Amino acid sequence: MGETLRVVLVDDHSIFRSGLRADLDPSVEIVGEAADVAGAVSVIAELQPDVVLLDVHLPGAADAGIPDASGGEAVLRRSSLLAPRTRFLALSVSDAAEDVVRVIRAGARGYITKGSSGEEVSRAVHAVAGGDAVFSPRLAGFVLDAFGAVAGETATASDELDRLSAREQEVMRLIARGYAYKEVAAELFISTKTVETHVSAVLRKLQLSSRYELTAWASERRLL
Structure with missing residues (x-):
């Protein structure tokens, strides 16, 4: 899939992180992991990865001072200036329109569901790193509707x-x-x-x- 990309994986389920890491293409190198908002902000700022694979629902948003946001939103808000060249790809079990729109508005470049294969996630990581916006097919309509005006x-x-x-x-x-x-x-x-x-x-x-x-x-x- 081209050049090797440095990726931080943020998800509060260690089993999911282990499974995804094993399924990703060798060109996607997991250089760091985190399980909550504070840990994610810290590791992203330290490692400055090319892409962050970011779970939408993480613990710790209230502790970060953003109680009205999902964990993924909180990470995006806190990391945008700390890692300005990093791209964010949301990865979630949720395909709710509200979740999709909120994280895209917060700065994510794409949103795919956890039902995606390792190959699909790897391709999405490369696409986002290259500046493209990536969405699972059934989610694209939500984005078009939300940003139509x-x-x-x-x-x-x-x-x-x-x-x-x-x-x-x-x-x-x-x-x-x-x-x-x-x-x-x-x-x-x-x-x-x-x-x-x-x-x-x-x-x-x-x-x-x-x-x-x-x-x-x-x-x-x-x-x-």
């Missing part, structure tokens, strides 16, 4: 973003991805107090009441 949503999001300064937009995206105030401050080299001031301004300008509403707002507009 992207042009209109993009225009609306652009108008709303015009209310924010460039720095406020930077803070908004990090907060919406689940970063704590101290983490935002470290990322942008500003004080925690300044972050708090920017967040207050963002919420006021967008007429939102909490960081969780901000995350939902940004996710709906594909700004994460």
Whole structure:
């Protein structure tokens, strides 16, 4: 299947991880594994893999400060800036439209079910690494339906973003991805107090009441 890809496998069932690892093509090298949100974020940041095979439902989202998200969403939000060149492929037993749409909006490049063969998963990993979007056939319709009005949503999001300064937009995206105030401050080299001031301004300008509403707002507009 071409070049060897470095892959991190994230799933809370060790038996599934072992079985999948044995079935994958030799060109897919599992360089790390994790079973929960915190472990996944840590190993992804450390190893900077080409692709992450990510279970949608993982324990630890609440501990990561994102209680309203699935575990897979939480990993995506926390890892997007820590590993900017890494691509994410969701792998789940669920084929529910809500699960598919939420992880794609959070940043996954594809979504396939755990009924896929090792060869199918391997091909999907290579496709995602190459920049393609990959979905199990029955899931593609959900994605088309969910993003059919992207042009209109993009225009609306652009108008709303015009209310924010460039720095406020930077803070908004990090907060919406689940970063704590101290983490935002470290990322942008500003004080925690300044972050708090920017967040207050963002919420006021967008007429939102909490960081969780901000995350939902940004996710709906594909700004994460």
